[in-house]
Amino acid sequence: MAEDTATIGQRLILSDLQARNAAAIDDDRLEEWPGFFTEDCHYRITNHQDFSAGLRHGIIFADSRAMLEDRVAAIRGANIFEAQRYRHILNPPVISSAGNGWVAAVTGFAVIRTMQDGKSELFVSGEYRDRVMFDIAGGADQGVFAERVVVLDSQRIDTLLAIPL
Amino acid sequence: MAEDTATIGQRLILSDLQARNAAAIDDDRLEEWPGFFTEDCHYRITNHQDFSAGLRHGIIFADSRAMLEDRVAAIRGANIFEAQRYRHILNPPVISSAGNGWVAAVTGFAVIRTMQDGKSELFVSGEYRDRVMFDIAGGADQGVFAERVVVLDSQRIDTLLAIPL
């Protein structure tokens, strides 16, 4: 842990934020999802190949919390995704850098998808590249995503990808 | 972490309890499994659909540690399960509430099953809904399950489900 200055408390807040975010998605509480991000957040889903090439586009791309809220509304409006459930599996985060009130971390993950007929399968794997702010001003012992880049291991993405990862 | 009062130490004890419990099952030390529970524990395995509907039945249902011990004896007596090995994969727990000497948490998990012929597959995924007591009186720095409800993502359960999850 020499490369950073994250405290034990900050590590646990980070891991807790990631786990609560995953639980909200997996439990279909999508309306809570934008609340895990700052107002001017950056969120996108890309793949390893494009990310390594420095490309900034994404399968999903948002530059504000409002865009995340729009996305949730669109999913609810379309109403076609009830048939599937997600289950996020999360690694311990690896802190890449840290400063006063923030940490950057890379966190491996996988998602299992269960269809309505009961069939479960490995859906995607990849890593979260997060920048998390700690809400010190608010006095709350919580973090929030300022940036979350979801880098998938495979460039072959299911075209039905619609629920946030 | 604002919604609860669990300390860093309690979080680690919880996560450690879950990991040791999983390791005992995966290592076929089933006789140790009931010892992770209180004498008057509640344990059941159900699925998301039934759990959401408020149904209290389960594929496996136990209302005491003695019933868990009976289950282990039955598995050993039947002696038909040597052919498979489990591998639990655990998320960080999400604390839902906490009090004096206890926490309640929801924890995502998946289980990989390896058959005797060497074939491995994703077996089930779901979440543990745990209530854990901390053994303060005993002076031990350990937790024990007072309640563990295993909610599977899929309602299509393998009929051979016999080893505890």
Add this chain to the structure above:
Amino acid sequence: MAEDTATIGQRLILSDLQARNAAAIDDDRLEEWPGFFTEDCHYRITNHQDFSAGLRHGIIFADSRAMLEDRVAAIRGANIFEAQRYRHILNPPVISSAGNGWVAAVTGFAVIRTMQDGKSELFVSGEYRDRVMFDIAGGADQGVFAERVVVLDSQRIDTLLAIPL
């Protein structure tokens, strides 16, 4: 946690070491991999059946950091493994024993493999049986593997197994 004397800090250093090691492999920074081990380390990959029988051989076997470096050089020289990516998924470690400046732990894991055509699959599962030294003399808040035995759940191993686990 009564069976050991590992502190909260040591647990986090251990988990962090495991996560950074996995990230280096998954990100194809194989040259960093030997640096996670002591000079006179023991590393091997075996399976549950052979491990339980007390056999000391391995699919991969190394008795020093230099042998790990040789292995990386061989992989780079062969240059045939670019086609696949690994994604390690790690459990919380279970401490089995601890002493002055070291811990021994058993940690469940799974690896997902993504081929160049984009197909992802569960590759292997198993447990790490680690002995980790804490670098107290160096003043660094880091751990290093003195021993890592990778015990796979299945004895049917992919013959292409070449990247370290």
